[in-house]
Amino acid sequence: MPELPEVEITRRGIEPFVLGRTITGVTVRNPNLRQRVPRNIARLVVGQRVEHLRRRGKYILFECEAGSLIVHLGMSGSLRVVEPKSAPRKHDHVDLVFGRSALRLHDPRRFGIVLWSRGDSSRHPLLARLGVEPLSEAFSPDFLYKITRGRNVGIKQLLMNAAAVVGVGNIYANESLFKAGIHPRLRAGRLSRERCARLVGAVRETLIAAIAAGGSSLRDFVHSDGASGYFQQDFYVYDRAALPCRICGAKIRAARLGQRSSFYCSTCQT
Numbered sequence: 001m002p003e004l005p006e007v008e009i010t011r012r013g014i015e016p017f018v019l020g021r022t023i024t025g026v027t028v029r030n031p032n033l034r035q036r037v038p039r040n041i042a043r044l045v046v047g048q049r050v051e052h053l054r055r056r057g058k059y060i061l062f063e064c065e066a067g068s069l070i071v072h073l074g075m076s077g078s079l080r081v082v083e084p085k086s087a088p089r090k091h092d093h094v095d096l097v098f099g100r101s102a103l104r105l106h107d108p109r110r111f112g113i114v115l116w117s118r119g120d121s122s123r124h125p126l127l128a129r130l131g132v133e134p135l136s137e138a139f140s141p142d143f144l145y146k147i148t149r150g151r152n153v154g155i156k157q158l159l160m161n162a163a164a165v166v167g168v169g170n171i172y173a174n175e176s177l178f179k180a181g182i183h184p185r186l187r188a189g190r191l192s193r194e195r196c197a198r199l200v201g202a203v204r205e206t207l208i209a210a211i212a213a214g215g216s217s218l219r220d221f222v223h224s225d226g227a228s229g230y231f232q233q234d235f236y237v238y239d240r241a242a243l244p245c246r247i248c249g250a251k252i253r254a255a256r257l258g259q260r261s262s263f264y265c266s267t268c269q270t
């Protein structure tokens with residue numbers, strides 16, 4: 001599933017092809033995504049010029065004068081730049097045409113979203129209740145300390161709650177907690193100020209490293225294979241059950257926490 005770093009890499013990868021450009025056409029081959037692509041999408045967006053291309057959580061916002069096109073990659077989506085007349089592959093559901101190039105949404109599982117929001121997109125129901133951005137200054141040790149007070153939920157679950165902080169998916173929650181030396185099951189309310197600071201630092205570091213690792217795959221956005229934005233990284237704990245901890249050599253443990261696979265080292269994380 002694309003997580004925040006993959007979405008940010010996608011945003012950076014497509015930005016040179018769409019920023020300042022005017023949308024000249026929309027082709028919808030299959031409107032049945034997580035939410036139905038509006039029937040009148042072409043009428044809404046054709047003629048709009050993309051003034052900013054932003055990311056909010058895992059949404060990509062094509063901000064135009066009259067409103068914003070909101071795109072989400074869902075479980076399996078990717079965007080790539082193609083020639084508008086090139087033959088679509090299976091699961092290439094939507095094209096946004098910008099003159100001589102087009103942005104093509106490939107989404108086998110169809111959990112993606114392509115919607116138009118008139119006016120200020122931050123008030124759109126999909127975006128209005130999102131928590132703070134983990135790479136913004138709002139995600140501070142103080143903030144984490146405040147929102148964890150009195151909370152009995154495990155810290156990993158809280159970290160993955162998009163109403164608190166957006167875009168820290170399962171992989172990056174596991175990795176950040178390892179780096180901060182914090183057990184994923186620790187009650188959020190028991191985090192000390194010092195550990196809040198360490199965790200905030202670890203979350204940022206993990207996401208920034210993932211974005212940097214994806215930077216080398218930027219060229220994929222214009223390649224016909226379009227394996228855009230996904231990249232292999234050397235994880236410390238994620239998907240490494242029973243393998244030796246890279247720090248202490250103990251076996252990495254796996255557990256289900258709040259329906260999600262959790263991986264941790266019970267020596268390094270307390």
Ligand SMILES: [Zn+2]
Nearest residue numbers: 245248265268
């Ligand atoms: Zn360890």
